[in-house]
């Protein structure tokens with residue numbers, strides 16, 4: 001199997017991605033970015049002994065002038081030899097992505113800014129504003145409890161305008177779960193909850209928006225704006241309670257928001273990618289992706305993509321890598337998706353179930369056309 005294939009040059013818009021680390025990484029630092037675990041691997045084990053570890057050695061090693069599947073020690077040595085900036089440049093450029101839509105709300109001090117990403121990759125960027133980050137900024141800056149909701153809406157508009165944001169992101173799955181009350185919270189409840197948060201911040205500067213009333217308020221404010229709202233779904237770090245991030249728990253919320261028409265983008269979704277596909281199937285405003293997980297399941301990625309393609313309408317799936325920190329993840333996401341979509345649709349064609357032109361059209365929809373349409377990227 002090589003990287004060449006019918007979709008080798010498929011245009012990709014990565015609709016959910018983060019920057020890369022610019023500091024030099026030792027082995028421990030690199031391994032920490034290969035996992036959603038919060039600490040080092042168990043004694044006597046290594047993250048290189050995982051689907052992702054094998055994929056890095058198999059596919060990224062040649063970009064760093066090594067043989068495919070070079071030993072981890074050689075790979076780490078070569079990374080140091082080339083230096084982080086050169087490794088970033090090589091892998092980000094080789095990904096050949098047409099545009100990154102960057103979530104700027106997570107550990108921003110440790111990774112490249114959108115401007116730096118554009119420089120290192122030669123690829124234009126768009127931005128996604130994280131609702132909770134703006135809400136916490138407003139609460140920290142201090143305002144009255146009664147004015148918090150208005151100040152948040154104003155700050156969100158300022159942030160969206162200054163960054164040219166094409167969408168918003170909610171991490172309610174991390175902060176509470178999808179079993180929140182689906183309806184818009186009342187303004188008195190929001191003011192009470194905002195007051196509580198600001199008092200909490202006085203004693204604990206690290207306090208976060210975790211009250212479901214506030215989280216719901218953020219989501220409904222974004223729904224009112226009308227730009228796509230992304231939701232983290234499923235697989236993630238230990239902040240998430242996986243069973244409460246099953247997207248079918250959003251069903252009543254999706255019923256309540258369908259008439260608004262604001263696109264709801266379900267990100268990652270694994271192991272609930274079939275549930276997400278069902279929701280994209282029955283709700284006109286729901287879209288999904290299997291970003292992040294295709295890198296982590298490595299040699300099984302085509303199987304997961306095929307499962308996601310069972311029920312998800314082809315105009316409702318998008319490409320993303322959810323790469324964070326390591327340019328290996330940006331690169332593997334892009335070349336892996338091109339390889340997998342060719343493999344999965346190629347099998348449908350070989351089975352006589354699909355025509356070749358339809359396979360090409362579906363790859364183009366998921367690769368970039370759906371993102372272009374839903375985020376209105378073509379419009380100035």
Ligand SMILES: [Zn+2]
Pocket residue numbers: 016017018103322324
């Ligand atoms: Zn992400």
